Amino acid sequence: AQSVTQLDSQVPVFEEAPVELRCNYSSSVSVYLFWYVQYPNQGLQLLLKYLSGSTLVKGINGFEAEFNKSQTSFHLRKPSVHISDTAEYFCAVSGGSGGSNYKLTFGKGTLLTVNP
Amino acid sequence: SQTIHQWPATLVQPVGSPLSLECTVEGTSNPNLYWYRQAAGRGLQLLFYSVGIGQISSEVPQNLSASRPQDRQFILSSKKLLLSDSGFYLCAWTYGANYGYTFGSGTRLTIV
Numbered sequence: 001a002q003s004v005t006q007l008d009s010q011v012p013v014f015e016e017a018p019v020e021l022r023c024n025y026s027s028s029v030s031v032y033l034f035w036y037v038q039y040p041n042q043g044l045q046l047l048l049k050y051l052s053g054s055t056l057v058k059g060i061n062g063f064e065a066e067f068n069k070s071q072t073s074f075h076l077r078k079p080s081v082h083i084s085d086t087a088e089y090f091c092a093v094s095g096g097s098g099g100s101n102y103k104l105t106f107g108k109g110t111l112l113t114v115n116p
Numbered sequence: 117s118q119t120i121h122q123w124p125a126t127l128v129q130p131v132g133s134p135l136s137l138e139c140t141v142e143g144t145s146n147p148n149l150y151w152y153r154q155a156a157g158r159g160l161q162l163l164f165y166s167v168g169i170g171q172i173s174s175e176v177p178q179n180l181s182a183s184r185p186q187d188r189q190f191i192l193s194s195k196k197l198l199l200s201d202s203g204f205y206l207c208a209w210t211y212g213a214n215y216g217y218t219f220g221s222g223t224r225l226t227i228v
Contacts, residue, residue: 032213032214032216034216036216036219041204041222041224042221042222043122043206043208043219043220043221043222044206044208044217044219045219046216046217046218049214049216051214090159090160092216094213094214094216095213101148101165101167101173102148102210102212102213102215103150103162103165104216104217106159106160107159108158108159109159109160
């Protein structure tokens with residue numbers, strides 16, 4: 001079974017500051033990892049994903065994430081945030097092989113609030 | 117390109133009334149389809165998923181049901197809504213574990 005832990009439920013930062021949203025996962029098989037963003041009253045939008053290869057993954061809106069297999073982590077980072085980055089962020093894991101249901105397991109989310 | 121449509125955007129229903137939420141996908145065939153519920157402070161809860169027409173898997177026991185009458189149509193229903201059914205309902209689709217999900221815009225359901 002897979003699980004995802006997002007270590008911070010809320011992260012307040014000031015505009016133009018760097019931010020890191022932390023995500024740890026557990027799985028007995030190789031995995032695919034994802035970060036999603038959700039703006040108020042909207043669906044989730046894919047920010048980036050790690051499938052294989054380079055452990056540093058770049059996504060939309062200037063976000064990037066680093067896959068660390070030894071620490072089973074997939075932390076999301078942005079060097080300088082904007083007010084418009086205020087949203088909830090979800091980390092998710094999918095089993096890399098086997099089965100046809102392609103189920104994603106989501107973390108509970110981290111609310112990023114960017115203050116002026 | 118593929119698109120996913122979900123409606124209505126908001127819905128206010130009295131306790132005990134029926135429910136039907138619809139989700140359709142365009143531009144792809146034989147997608148996997150999912151219904152999630154998001155309640156305040158509880159993250160995303162997978163309710164149902166479907167890997168093909170007429171194939172429904174339920175993740176949690178509840179008074180909701182799902183159906184997939186056509187390849188790209190996924191319907192969430194209830195015969196009698198409870199107050200605890202309030203929440204934000206999201207439909208999603210994928211065609212592979214490495215693609216992640218594409219989500220609809222959601223339905224805000226309030227039971228009064």
